[in-house]
Amino acid sequence: MQLAINIAVLAAIYALIACGYVLIYRVSRVLNLAHGELMMLSAYLLLTTASLFSKNPLIALTAAVFLSLCVGVLVYLFLMRRMTGEMVLAAVLTTVALGVLLRGLVVLIWSAQQQNPAQALGWANYSIPVFGAGRISAAGAALIAVTTLIYAGLFLFLRFSRYGIRMRAAGQNPLLAAQRGISLHVIYALAWGLSTFTGAMAGILISLDSGLDSTMVLIGLKAFPAALVGGLDSLVGALLGALIIAAAEVLMIYYVDALLSDVVPFLVLILMLIVRPWGLFGTREELDRV
């Protein structure tokens, strides 16, 4: 039972992070390698808002998430917009550079100390028994709930809302989308905003569960194989990919060697790239476009 819960929590973490990669990739074919850093930035923003609104944790939380969304939009408007039309690779490298910049800035602003946003908010991380047989932390449960909600929300948004449909349209054929009067800049900015929003939820929840320091960037990177295994342009794929990677990792810890768990996501990734490079649910044409 505990095994299943552990897999579920880890899968929720990876899925929540992976959908940030997918959202941007799907719409603009850009792989955002600064996702981990943006995630970390959000968690640090929470630290600041928590000290500003120390009486109202919920306001602090909302403010941090909202700020993160703004950061995403601003990143697009001031940086990535200039890279549209350039080589995809140049855009990806720009995100790498952005990541390096953010890593420096975070240390300059918040120092490299280990931080505890949960403490700053005055929250304790309770442990909740599940079905009598296992236990889950409050933050872990929140992670699973938030991931479910966000995926459901994204699904409904992309399926039924007008902007969601336009996002899908722009991802399939940006040229035609522009011809149909869709302003690509608005769509891309929206995708970046949504992506940092989901990343912020992930970063904040992880930091509430187990503290915050710059190693969070690496967690962001570890979730990347999940997105790729599922197929970079598919949300369902990201969910399933996260589950596969999380299961592989936890089972490896349980039954083989904990140290291997660190490289297992990448082994699965390579296996996938050899067998089916476009991922489980990805579109096959993708390969020739990049």
Next chain:
Amino acid sequence: MSALLRIEKLEVVYARAITAIQGITLEAGKGEIVAVLGTNGAGKSTTLRAVSGFLGLDDARVTEGSILFKGDNLANRPPYLITKLGIVLVPERDKVFPNLSVVENLAASVPARGADRKRLEEMAFTFFPKLSELRGRTAGLLSGGERQMLALASAIVCGPELLLVDELSLGLAPVVVEDLAQRLVEIRGKLGITILLVEQNAAVALSIADRGYVLENGRVVLDGDAARLKNHPDIQEFYLGGAGERRSYRDVKQYRRSRRWYG
């Protein structure tokens, strides 16, 4: 005649070196269907791209002349602003979003300023009743003719004043083309919009057009009323298959045409 669109002495250069269009002048009045004819490489598509703002993607630029739409010069403006003005292009290929359903394809269109989306969508379904049967179908699974219908319908939802249609007949059966052509006439009648039709198939184009232009090697070589163009001996010979194989007028040693440069 007050021209809705007036292209004047337009010159387009690709990659700073190749001049694809060398001084075209053409006009389309409100409510007109204007056909632009020509063989491959004559500069038809480039003209359409220049109007709809997509030259930049192919490293091309308007270097001279102007494209006036209701008096505004559109040369080298970005595409999405042009669509906002009410100029909508139905491209030659990749004309629908293959992974979206029919309804979603229509929903993806952004109506021009001040247009009533509901009414436009209803209109689209009245012009193409078949689409309402196919509502939930994924666009990628539609037949060629259905796709063209969907493309036209999506363009209508954008609320155009000027509809640019690139190769309506490409790859479609004659019966289907005939039907679609009639729809265009109907659309023009009901919505009162202007349609610029770029075609290789001169017979179809001239059957519904009010006026026509013939382009060769980046220049207008003939223009005039559709009916008169249809009966013009050169058109008969080179575009309507009157004299067997199509050839360019340059291949003919003696040509008896009245050339009129720049209208």
Next chain:
Amino acid sequence: MSSREPRASGYFRSSYDQGLRLIETRTQWTSLIAFLLALGAFPFLATSFQLDLACQVFLAVIGSIALMLLTGYAGQVSLGHAGLIAAGAFTAGILFKEFGAKFWITIPAAAAMGALIGLIFGLPSLRLRGLYLAVSTLALHFIVIYLGGEYETKRGFSTGIVIDAPRIGDLVLRDRKIWYFVLLAFAAVTLLISLNLLRSRTGRAWAAIRSHETIAEALGIGVAGHKLLAFVISSSMTAVAGALFSYYRGFVSVEAFSLFLSIQYVAMIIIGGMGSLLGAILGAIFVTLLPYVIEYAVGLLPNARSYAGMLAAFNYSAFGIVMILFLVFEPQGLVGIWRRVQNYFLLWPFKQKPLGGGRR
């Protein structure tokens, strides 16, 4: 209108042989000799710290030229460069520790190991392109680092493997001046090999693959073979750089080969200018020296010591910003700037832009 035919002016090659020549004019000869003299004199004028910087630059130059061959010329993106450097360093370290091997064995062995790993890194490239390829090299980086870490722990070298200075007869390679010339020689040889490769059939095949794979295949170029060759050659050079690094620093440890190192190498070729060996060199110099320049600049600030704790953060931020600025505003890199400056002086006092650019 004048009726005279326009006459060609400027500087042309009139035979294929001339096109293949490395050095063409007398001016080039003179500046090359002056440059070599300056390089030779440098160690006798510089402080030890400056020598260390120069040695770091040479090591970086070898690595960045190797990456430039792969990415800038053959068009195959790699984010696993640090993994390859690590592979070279560990080959040298392990052979030294386990078998007491001398450097004339370990360095060729590192080259061979590099070639082998290059072959493995290259295999995905037969199926993958662009982004996906980059990701697969990233994954391989993690695997190499994992294996290195396991070796260190299992053998109990918890603070890294210490390597003795290499020895030629009685001469112990410890003095930095000697190292300077050794590394300079390696860098020069790497450069010459690359120059020769690029003007041969291989170089042209890479250029064809880079611009369009399918067309290259259609032209009868063995795409798969040439891609793998690019990986093998580049990786082999990189691994040698790694082995030299381990000797120069006297140690090997996994922490020295982080993902950030890969990013730095990618930054070198971007900042230097894609598709130019001069760019690879300029980029290596720039990226290697940037942190020291920043450190020096911060040192000039009043109350400098209180910023000491933030220096790396400054470095990170500045590095990120410089990379972004180059990507956004100067995709041609330092070489682009260099050429523009050159053209400006070539044409001065005129302002016209020449069509081709002043030089190859």
Next chain:
Amino acid sequence: MLKRNLIATAVLAGLTGATAAQDAYNVGLTGALTGPAAGTYAPAVDGLRIYIDKVNAAGGVNGKKINLILLDDSAQPARAAANATRLVTDDKVVLLLNASLSSTYAPVVGESQKANVPLIFASSVCPKDVYPPANALQFCTTAFAANYDSRAVLDFVKATAKAPVKLGLAAMAIPISRGEIDYAEELAKTLGMTPVSKQIIPPPTPDYTPFATLIKEADANWTYSWAPWVTQVRTLEGLRRLGWTGDYIAWSHLEAENELARLKDGKFYVVGANALFQDDLPIHKEIAAAAKAANSQYPVNQMTEGWIAGMVIEAALKAAGWPANAEKVTASLSNLKVDLKGLRGGELQWTKDNHFRTRQYYRVYRWDEAKGAIVRVRDWAAFDVK
């Protein structure tokens, strides 16, 4: 080509800035002041800086100022190597300090040996070379030390545990931590305990619960972790979240004091060689006042390590006299006795072949819910170092 060289030379020439103060003791430090590992080292280094500033303000040592040069290596070995080179050759330091991850040791030790400059590990883990018989040039002031720590911990566990001990062990997947936990596993067996589960946890782990689950399911009643603070405390949190109620013992890193108060866990013991600020000694007040005056951004209770290093440096330079060189400093370090004023269990003493300390003292603390404060569970227990 020529131009490029000129520019390069100009840049290099510009870098020769480091004005070696002739009229001061040059002491150089390379440390992880920034980067992922900085949390453990930066506060200590700041403590050292404040101490040296205080000494200088009071007139210096033997009438000369101490010129402390701090260089950041972000825990990257290559940077540490370059820093050490620069300190030794350009700044001509008489004493090198290292405050960084163990991966930086090899290059820094290399430079120190090459130039014959003594090297002190301050706040970074003591390498085996400082234990008797010690390497002539390496010294260590850091509280924690491989093997001795585990001895003290298991000694305490044996003395405290009422039931037979089933021991869970947790290490971070870095060589130094793994080595120590392996040692503890063997040692536990000789002390009659049963090691039931040993977890080696990779550093960027999003969720510690799977590892905690394994320890819990192995039915451990005591768990010992000797790793960076993150791993120690997150493993504990993971265990508690699973409802594990056993005793947990870990090393008392810099963060311990704040964290004990945050966690408020009565069965979480920390073992350390430094007195916590909770003890409120006169020296603690002194540190707090100095840190406040210097406007330090780091918590005061994380500066003890730096303070101790400062006291040692001051004493060593004093004994070395003026003008000092590396040789004299090495000699004075090899025969040194420093009164740590209660920061540790006793004075720090270095001899010719013991550069660690002749006696290592350990204290055990935990949080007491009833008192709402940290309490001492076991006072200084001494272990002779041989």
